Amino acid sequence: MTSLKQYKEQYINQNIQFVLIDQEGTILESDQTFIELNLGDYIYELHPFFATYSAFLDISDETMTYNCVHLEFNEKEFITDVKMMKKGKLVLLVIYNLTGHYNSYQQIAQARNESIINSELVVLKNLELEERERFKNAFIRNFSHELRNPLTSIISITKLLEGSKLNNEQSQMVDFLKESNTNLKLLLDDIMSISMIASGKLQLRNKIFSLISLLELIDFTYRSKTNGGAIRFKMDYDKKIPEFIEGDRLRVFQVLTNLLDNALKFTEEGTITLNVSLNQKRANKVSLRFEVSDTGVGIPSEKTNAIFESFIQLESEGKKEGAGLGLSIVKGLVGLMGSEVHVKSELGKGTTFYFDITLTYALDLASKPIDRAKKKNPDISKLKADKKYKVLLVEDDERTQMVLFKTLMDTNFFYIDLVNDGALVFETVINNSYDIILMDVDLPNVSGDQITKLIREFPFKNIKKIPIIGVTANVFEESIEDYLSLGMNAVVTKPFDFDELLNTMVKFLK
């Protein structure tokens, strides 16, 4: 029994110190278990913690326990629980040395706090990235929007220039100008596509179309593009693929031509191939693999992910112009189609991009659509030759005004009135009888869509029914649908193609 008592002394008592002080804080007694105290010293001079004994004296509680108090004595740190007890006019301090116990607790708290703070920082960082991404997209969208108006004018003026008397040198210059315009327009369209995909504003418009004729169009286009050069273009498709499928024809076209243009850009000589094969056909679903291969420079394996990022251009040899938007559009569009683009590449040998998409195909050939692929020249023969149509042009941008005015006049079919302030439109419309209105949407004072709404609500038929064609630089589908639902008969987006505009006008003129 004595031994157990000894052990108890050894293990417990060594870690508990008893100290007796008076009301002034003078140390009267101490068992000196682990801290050496001089009798007669003031306890609060040993460590500032003990100054609190006087506050303890002021309250009615008989005991007070302070947990996890760090005390330093002679350069040694103890982590303790301190109990203060009133004993008549004296105070008994019981100091428990729990350093080991609290040190393990500290490690747990350390790990816990660090991981909470880290995860908070990750969340904050992601928020910041998202915010930056949103800002970037909004910026790009506004920026390209702003570029559309001047570009529309440039394209139209070039067209006017082309039709005027030019000498050889001049018409060659106009050709260059036209090519640059086209490139600029394509680039702008790409940028818009990217920002629309990134901000989730792009929606696929699925319709039944002939996949085969789309492929033939591509075949024709790229054969002409590569004709006579060091690159051969080959298109091949599995004869078992369905002719008609339901999908977004324009976007499928965009994906394939972007991949092919990319292949052209990075291939000096050899072959570029487009291959479409059938994975499987079940019920009315078909899974197709589209594959574009080239014999170009290839992509280093560490860069195969980066090439799909916006604005990344491979810096290797064969540096070509372009902002490098094509592939990120491909990635975005194929993503919208519910799939993923893969890439296989070998440096110096070539690259293959491929993706699989599942589509609905039309079993019933009666649903064969009218092929609108061939672009028609404006069919002005429908217009009455002996009549001049009255057009009201509502447009505040002077360059667009001038261009539209001149091009429309040149056809000899139109009289044109011009209004550049939304507030004046309504009055002008009532006091004249127009055959058609070309309405810019972004007008000062009253916007074009609001005016349209007013006109459609007018009580007299001759006014209420005037065809209105919206002209806008806003290409977002929701906006366009809004305009149509407010009563516009059609919407033409800037930069517009004059033929497209004329075609649209012809459709609504009687």
Place this chain on the structure above:
Amino acid sequence: MQKSKKIVILGHFGVGKTSLIRRFVEDSFSDKYKVTIGVHITKKVVEVNADESVSLIIWDLEGTDEVQMIRQAYLLGTHGVVFVFDVSRPSTFQNLNRDLEIVAQKTPDTPLIVVGNKKDLVINDELQILLKDNGIKADYLTSAKTGDSVNEMFTHLATLLNDLS
């Protein structure tokens, strides 16, 4: 006689309570984070004017996201409270006004100073907007790292406590 005043430093963990004290007492700073458990107590004598000084007994408490959980014993005999939040971490000031109410209940009739620390990590203009949006009034915006406004804050509190007694 030199007056002795107890102040407690409260706030969520990691906001820089220990760092502020270290900057004030030793004029040093470390980027490393060592979590405080329980309480550390230090003392510093502050001259509040030409012939008066106050001995500040500073209680550096462990951080907590639940102010309600602060051990009552630690608050006993407190003359002043500094409540610190981290301007770079919204979680430390999202419920600031509620936290301050609880603190005021726990330490009635005690001066309370609200400090937004780590101002070196944020852009001042954005910070002002952030504080305004969250309805926060901070008495001091400090940086334990650069030392910005740290002495001012503690000296102000010492002066205040000296004048009160």
